[in-house]
Amino acid sequence: MSTTRVFAARLAGCSVFDPNGDKVGKVRDVLVVFRSTDAPRVIGFIVEVPGKRNVFLSIGRITSIGSGQIITTGLINLRRFEQRGGEVRVIAELLGRKVTLKDGSGIATIEDVAIEEMGLAEWEVSQLFCRRPKTTASPFAKGATAFVRWADIREEEAVKGEAQSATQLVASYADLLPADLANAMLDLPGQRMLEVAEELSDDRLADVLEEMPESEQVDILNQLDDDRAADVLDQMQPDDAADLIAALTDERGEVLLDLMEPEEAEDVRFLLSYAPDTAGGLMTTEPIIVSAEATVAEGLALIRRHELAPALGAAICVTLPPYEPPTGRFLGMVHFQRMLRYPPNERLGTLLDQTLEPVQANTSAAEVSRILASYNLVSVPVVDEHNRLVGVVTIDDVLDYLLPDDWRSTDSDSDSDEKRPVSTSTATIPVKRRTPHGSR
Incomplete structure (x- = not known):
């Protein structure tokens, strides 16, 4: 291959081409499995193909990585990707994790992961780019950084219950359109999706919620405190905000309406007065x-x-x-x-x-x-x-x-013909799982 070491964050969004130069998709994540003693092994990439479908691309079917693009053998299984037990997404699940450096220098946060070719179609995690906590109170200060090997870290045990940082993951999603970001978030494990939602700005989260199925909208909004939830609703289109509030309990909906900006809340209350299957229930109150x-x-x-x-x-x-x-x-x-x-x-x-x-x-x-x-x-x-x-x-x-209620879901065919190994690792960094949801 043209490159023997590459950082995962730089791969996000890279175009994937077949041998004829035709674009077949773009990289969304790197998939690894843990091993009991050695560094995690790369088994492939999660690639978004036309139709907003995420598929699995085996590392063995990649002939070149370099210059912001990936070349494949041309053979890609188009069945929808479904994460299996033992598999870990580098960008979605490793970036932002706190670890302890075994050299005694303390806690650090994983900001990027380097993968390296060790042999023909054999790639593994070779280095972690980590950042230590800042040592001053200045808002402009940043902690020192270090490159460490996988063997030099262990998962931090002192911060159990603390939400995993989603800063790096959100940064990798910065260029996605709201519909694409919603699709990417729906593919994340449940807790990780909520962590990303917490990290997004109010207007960005509002745009994303408008592109999600109602059940996920409610799940995310119910995890936000009332003030933040009201701020997000203020940023949504009134008709979308009305639909979402109608899906909440009457008590929560009324609380949020009271916390919203008066003009925004007035528009939403006005829309809620109409039946959902009428022009009044479908319309937006913000035309020119x-x-x-x-x-x-x-x-x-x-x-x-x-x-x-x-x-x-x-x-x-x-x-x-x-x-x-x-x-x-x-x-x-x-x-x-x-x-x-x-x-x-x-x-x-x-x-x-x-x-x-x-x-x-x-x-x-x-x-x-x-x-x-x-x-x-x-x-x-x-x-x-x-x-x-x-x-x-x-x-x-x-x-x-x-469109039917599940229109954001494409086919439910998620079994892959790719042969993907299951990890036998005893590593302490867990894979967070949730019931798979359909994605747009």
């Missing part, structure tokens, strides 16, 4: 709303906002004042493409789509779906009995409703 006097230039500036969901940026709602739902009388919508065809100073009130009729808040979800499909729409406005705009239903809201 402007007056008829607003110009094309102003409209385009509004849809350029980074935080705006693409479906909401496809059209702008025009109403009479006030411009917060429920608004004044709804006048119509202006589509993004139409704005591009007119000069910047053109008033949006002259560009309304006269063919698009709003739906009532009590319109059934099935009827909303039919309207979106029949007229090739990305979103449809929702009004109340007084023709005041109360929100919009977007195509992603409808898809979430129409």
Whole structure:
């Protein structure tokens, strides 16, 4: 192979190619098994292939590692990866662990793991990059680092019950889109998933929760204290936050609503007043709303906002004042493409789509779906009995409703034809397990 030693954190996200140069996936983790005396042996990689499926790639089917890419023999078993007893994920389960250095210098945290080729298709953990605790109170100080061999460490026993640090794991996930990060977290052992959730910022965790099945959303939110949970809900889209709160107990839901920002909580309470299978139950209350006097230039500036969901940026709602739902009388919508065809100073009130009729808040979800499909729409406005705009239903809201509850799960076929050994090690670092969940 072109490289004989490589660090696991640098492999995360590396592209995997077949011998013809076609990309087949990207590395998500390194899989090892412990041995009773020697360093852990690398048995392969966890690779994400198209369709967000994680599969196992045996180390014996890799011909080259180097220059940010991995070359395979072209033979990859596409059955979904399922972690077996004795197998340990380096990035997900080893990084962040506390260990004791046998030289007497104290406790350190594993920040990276080097794997090295020892022979043909034989790789093992050769070194650990560890960081000792900082010795000063300065927030800018960091502890000293050291490269140590596996034989030079043992698991730290003095901090039982302390959560495993997920800092390095979160850093390796920094470039993932929310849906991909949700998929990666769902593949983690249960406790490790919660540790990662604790480490994420409020807005990042909110984005991830919106991409998870309801049961996992509830599990994670129930592990957060009330203040943190309310902060995360504040960052979610109101319709997603309403769906999540509806899945909680009435008591917890009311506590969290009281702790949320008043404006955010008001939107969520408003959405909870509608049946879930109606336009009111599916809609979001945060479309772009402007007056008829607003110009094309102003409209385009509004849809350029980074935080705006693409479906909401496809059209702008025009109403009479006030411009917060429920608004004044709804006048119509202006589509993004139409704005591009007119000069910047053109008033949006002259560009309304006269063919698009709003739906009532009590319109059934099935009827909303039919309207979106029949007229090739990305979103449809929702009004109340007084023709005041109360929100919009977007195509992603409808898809979430129409797809089965387990749509984030692909096939359940998880048996692999790859021959993967089971560890006979007596090493003290355990493998945390949980019942496998389907992943998006």
